[in-house]
Structures are given as C-alpha cells and as structure tokens.
Amino acid sequence: MSEKKQFKLTDDLLIEALKLEIENVECPPAAPAWRKINTTLQKKAKKRASLSIPWQRYALAAAACVIIIITSFAYMNDSWLRQISDDQVHLFEAADTPMMLEVDNDQEQFYGRGADMSQSAIDQLYNFASPDPAPPDWPPVLAGEFVLTDMLLLAEGSALFSAALYHGVEASFLIIIPLGEEIELTLFVQTLSSFLAIPLSSTTEENGLLHFDLNGNPGLAWKKGTDMQALLVIAGFIEDEIVRQITRDIGNSVDGKQQ
Amino acid sequence: MEAHEIVKLVGQNDNAAFHQLFEAYYKRTYAVAYNILRRKESAEDITQDAFIKAFQNLHQLKDAAKFGAWLAVIASNLARNYLKREKKVILTDEQPEQAVDQESAGTEDSALHNMEMNRIRRAIRELPADYYQVIVLQYYHDLKVEEIADMLQIKSGTVKSRLFRARQRLAEILELSAASGCLKDEGGGTGNERKETI
Numbered sequence: 001m002s003e004k005k006q007f008k009l010t011d012d013l014l015i016e017a018l019k020l021e022i023e024n025v026e027c028p029p030a031a032p033a034w035r036k037i038n039t040t041l042q043k044k045a046k047k048r049a050s051l052s053i054p055w056q057r058y059a060l061a062a063a064a065c066v067i068i069i070i071t072s073f074a075y076m077n078d079s080w081l082r083q084i085s086d087d088q089v090h091l092f093e094a095a096d097t098p099m100m101l102e103v104d105n106d107q108e109q110f111y112g113r114g115a116d117m118s119q120s121a122i123d124q125l126y127n128f129a130s131p132d133p134a135p136p137d138w139p140p141v142l143a144g145e146f147v148l149t150d151m152l153l154l155a156e157g158s159a160l161f162s163a164a165l166y167h168g169v170e171a172s173f174l175i176i177i178p179l180g181e182e183i184e185l186t187l188f189v190q191t192l193s194s195f196l197a198i199p200l201s202s203t204t205e206e207n208g209l210l211h212f213d214l215n216g217n218p219g220l221a222w223k224k225g226t227d228m229q230a231l232l233v234i235a236g237f238i239e240d241e242i243v244r245q246i247t248r249d250i251g252n253s254v255d256g257k258q259q
Numbered sequence: 260m261e262a263h264e265i266v267k268l269v270g271q272n273d274n275a276a277f278h279q280l281f282e283a284y285y286k287r288t289y290a291v292a293y294n295i296l297r298r299k300e301s302a303e304d305i306t307q308d309a310f311i312k313a314f315q316n317l318h319q320l321k322d323a324a325k326f327g328a329w330l331a332v333i334a335s336n337l338a339r340n341y342l343k344r345e346k347k348v349i350l351t352d353e354q355p356e357q358a359v360d361q362e363s364a365g366t367e368d369s370a371l372h373n374m375e376m377n378r379i380r381r382a383i384r385e386l387p388a389d390y391y392q393v394i395v396l397q398y399y400h401d402l403k404v405e406e407i408a409d410m411l412q413i414k415s416g417t418v419k420s421r422l423f424r425a426r427q428r429l430a431e432i433l434e435l436s437a438a439s440g441c442l443k444d445e446g447g448g449t450g451n452e453r454k455e456t457i
Contacts, residue, residue: 017379018399025290037310
C-alpha cells in the first residue's frame with residue numbers, strides 16, 4: 001500500500017518536474033524565429049505554386065481528352081446498341097413466337113425486388129465459374145438492352161452447368177442449363193443453389209414454371225421436354241415487361257405451358 | 260490555449276492561424292528540442308524546422324486537439340535525428356536551474372521539495388532521447404500509450420517498454436544521486452549529455 005502511494009507521488013513529482021523543465025526554459029525571442037518560419041513557408045508555397053501551374057495545365061488538358069474520348073465512345077456505343085435493339089424488336093414483332101409467361105402483379109413485385117446492382121455480386125459469381133472454352137450454340141440473342149458478355153462453365157470436378165451471362169444497364173442475369181442427367185426442376189434449382197452457395201429462400205411452381213429466390217436473387221426455371229433452363233437475376237432489377245421479352249426470346253428454344 | 264481554439268486554428272490552416280499556433284507553442288517546442296540537444300542554437304534551428312514541417316503537413320494530424328503533442332513529436336524526432344547525424348556527444352550550454360516555487364521557498368518543506376525537484380530535473384536530463392520523448396508525451400502531454408504509439412509510429416509494446424525503462428532509469432539515477440550526496444545542492448552530476456540509445 002505504501003509502495004503504491006510512493007509510486008503515485010513519484011508520478012506527480014515527475015509531472016511537476018517536467019512542467020518546470022519545459023515551461024521554465026529560457027527561450028530565445030519568438031519574433032525573429034517566426035519571421036524565419038514565415039519566410040520559409042512563403043518561399044515553399046511560391047515554389048509549390050510555380051510547380052503546380054504547368055502540372056495543372058497538363059492535368060486539365062488530359063482530363064479534357066479523356067472526357068472527349070469517353071463521350072464519343074459512349075455515343076457510338078449507344079447508337080450501335082439502339083440499332084441492334086430496334087432490329088430485334090422488329091424481328092420479334094414479325095415472328096409469331098408463343099407467349100411463354102403471363103406476368104401477373106405478384107411476378108411484377110417478384111422481379112422488382114432484385115438484389116442491388118453491384119460489381120461484387122458479379123465478381124462473386126466468378127468464384128464458382130470459369131469461361132467456357134467451347135461454348136455451345138444455345139444462348140439466344142436477347143432483345144432490348146441486354147448483351148451477352150460471357151459464356152461460363154460452372155464446374156465442381158465435372159461441369160455441372162453451362163451459363164450465359166447477360167448485362168444490361170439496370171440488371172445482370174444468367175441463363176443456366178444443367179449438363180448432367182435429366183433431373184426434376186426442383187432438384188435442378190436446389191443443385192444450383194447448393195453449387196452457388198446461396199440459400200434457396202423460396203420456390204413456387206406455377207404453370208410448369210418454377211419461380212425461385214436465392215437469398216434475394218429472383219429466378220425462374222422451366223422445362224422443355226428433357227431440357228431445362230433457368231434465369232437467375234444476379235444484380236439489379238428486371239421489369240416485368242423485359243421479362244416478357246426475354247421469355248419470348250427464349251421461347252424459341254423451350255416450351256412453356258401457355259395459359 | 261483551449262482545445263477548441265486549437266482545433267479551430269488547425270482547421271483554419273492559414274498564415275494568421277499559423278502565427279497564433281506558433282505563439283502558443285513556441286516555448287514548449289523549443290524546450291523539448293533544447294532538453295534533448297542541450298544547445299541553444301541547434302534547438303532554435305530544430306524548433307523552426309519543426310514548425311515548418313508541422314504547418315506543411317497539417318493534413319496528416321489526426322486529432323487537431325493534440326497539435327501540441329504532435330508538434331513535440333516532430334521536434335523531438337528532429338532533435339533525435341540531429342543527434343544521430345552528429346554522432347557525437349554534444350557539448351552543452353546548460354541553463355542555470357530556475358528557482359522552484361519562489362513564493363513558498365522560505366519554509367523547510369518547500370526547500371526539501373525544491374531540492375527533490377532539482378534532483379528529478381537533473382535525472383530527466385540524463386535520460387536517453389527516446390526515453391525522454393515518451394516520458395514527455397505521457398506525463399506532460401497526458402497521452403495514452405496507444406496515442407503515443409500512433410504518433411511515434413511504433414508498437415504499443417515498445418512504448419510501454421520505453422516508459423518502463425525510462426522510469427527504471429530515473430529511479431537508478433535518483434538513487435545514485437542520493438547515495439553520492441547530490442541532494443544537498445545543484446552542483447552535483449553533470450546531467451549535460453543526452454545520448455541516443457540504440
């Protein structure tokens with residue numbers, strides 16, 4: 001107890017001694033010291049300013065060039081996409097493809113609450129998938145804004161699924177087909193959920209179409225004869241009108257039960 | 260100067276603010292440099308360099324209220340580097356110790372207290388620069404171990420060990436000075452040399 005008291009006292013004395021050491025030092029006058037500091041600071045500021053002007057000019061010029069290039073590219077790209085999109089819309093209007101899916105209000109909600117658009121969701125996908133070196137000729141060209149960007153193999157030892165990755169402005173999704181033996185539609189979705197390590201939140205079967213939800217990512221699976229396909233939104237929102245369009249496109253290659 | 264005033268001046272970041280900060284911290288920054296170097300001219304140069312460095316790197320200061328401690332770190336680091344660069348024991352121009360607590364100097368208790376103070380001050384001067392640095396930051400600037408570690412960019416464990424060794428060293432010096440009868444007056448022990456520990 002007495003040792004503790006002694007120790008505390010020493011601390012107090014130490015603080016007092018330090019205060020004396022620091023605050024009682026005989027100090028040279030402050031004014032000349034400040035003049036020197038101020039002069040040095042101003043010189044350095046001028047030097048920096050003179051150095052920064054050419055740098056800023058170059059930076060401005062470079063920024064202007066980048067903006068012009070990006071704007072031109074975006075304009076060209078947009079015109080090209082619009083042209084393709086217009087062509088396809090025209091094509092589908094001409095073709096008498098069966099209406100595969102009747103989207104009701106529930107489905108509108110379903111597709112409206114897709115996961116947030118994020119690059120991480122897409123990056124995560126590549127943890128399970130690798131580019132398909134010899135992609136099959138099945139993925140359809142979709143109308144509207146969606147562009148096929150990658151063909152993937154989802155493999156665990158042997159290849160389990162083949163997938164086509166589509167990107168649009170507001171959403172990204174996969175169209176997936178199983179590569180193994182014929183299985184039930186529900187098992188197909190369960191295997192997919194297990195493979196992607198995303199829990200299967202819900203499934204609803206309606207008119208031969210299996211609506212499912214992989215932890216907030218809405219999806220739709222269906223069967224044509226022995227062939228199966230699934231559409232899984234991995235990021236963003238897909239409006240019901242666009243789903244109609246996509247299913248019309250895919251309707252060329254699969255049968256859905258029409259209402 | 261109050262903490263909120265310091266924060267305001269640091270945020271202001273202009274010449275007028277720099278001048279006020281300089282006025283507020285000049286003496287104690289000089290003292291830190293002087294207590295390491297024990298040479299007036301070198302301490303004056305180091306103090307000016309410390310202010311210039313601080314004002315130019317003000318954006319690096321994490322907590323504006325700790326400006327004083329941060330400046331002390333800059334000054335003590337510059338002083339320590341100066342010692343390393345010089346690689347020699349610097350001949351000092353020691354200041355005379357100023358009277359402690361003049362008002363109560365008449366009583367026996369206060370005379371004993373003054374003698375005790377002088378002993379501790381001499382012991383502090385004999386501390387190696389890096390021990391002195393942590394002692395000042397903890398006891399004078401009232402920083403926590405983690406804050407000292409952050410400012411000095413060393414591990415908390417290193418700060419703790421330096422503080423422990425500094426206190427141990429102080430105790431040794433004080434014991435020695437008591438044993439050799441240095442308690443009686445100001446003349447005992449040179450206390451003039453500050454070495455950089457390796």
